[in-house]
Amino acid sequence: MTSEKEEWRPRRQHRRHVYYKVQIYDDTSLTWLDHKNAFDLLDDAKKFIGEQDGKKARIMVVDGRKRYPVSE
Numbered sequence: 001m002t003s004e005k006e007e008w009r010p011r012r013q014h015r016r017h018v019y020y021k022v023q024i025y026d027d028t029s030l031t032w033l034d035h036k037n038a039f040d041l042l043d044d045a046k047k048f049i050g051e052q053d054g055k056k057a058r059i060m061v062v063d064g065r066k067r068y069p070v071s072e
Contacts, residue, residue, distance in 0.1 A: 018063045020045040020070070025056040032058065042070065 020039045023032040039045040042059065049057045059070040 016064055018061060021060045021062055021067075022048055023058050023060055024052065025058075034060075038062070 017040075020042055022035040022037070022039070022045055024035055025031075026033050035048075037048070039048065045059045049059070060067050061070055
């Protein structure tokens with residue numbers, strides 16, 4: 001058993017796969033907002049951006065707790 005002073009923590013971290021989120025720029029609030037859908041493939045995210053009507057959009061890579069834009 002653990003002592004009362006030690007906090008219980010899991011021995012391993014849950015690892016998720018890498019996925020992609022599309023962010024669309026909101027001119028009113030001047031911020032990037034996540035779109036509802038997540039994509040497993042980069043090509044699917046690019047196709048979704050192509051279907052948007054001239055809106056400014058970007059793709060974010062989500063890898064666990066890390067998020068960063070796709071560099072092109």
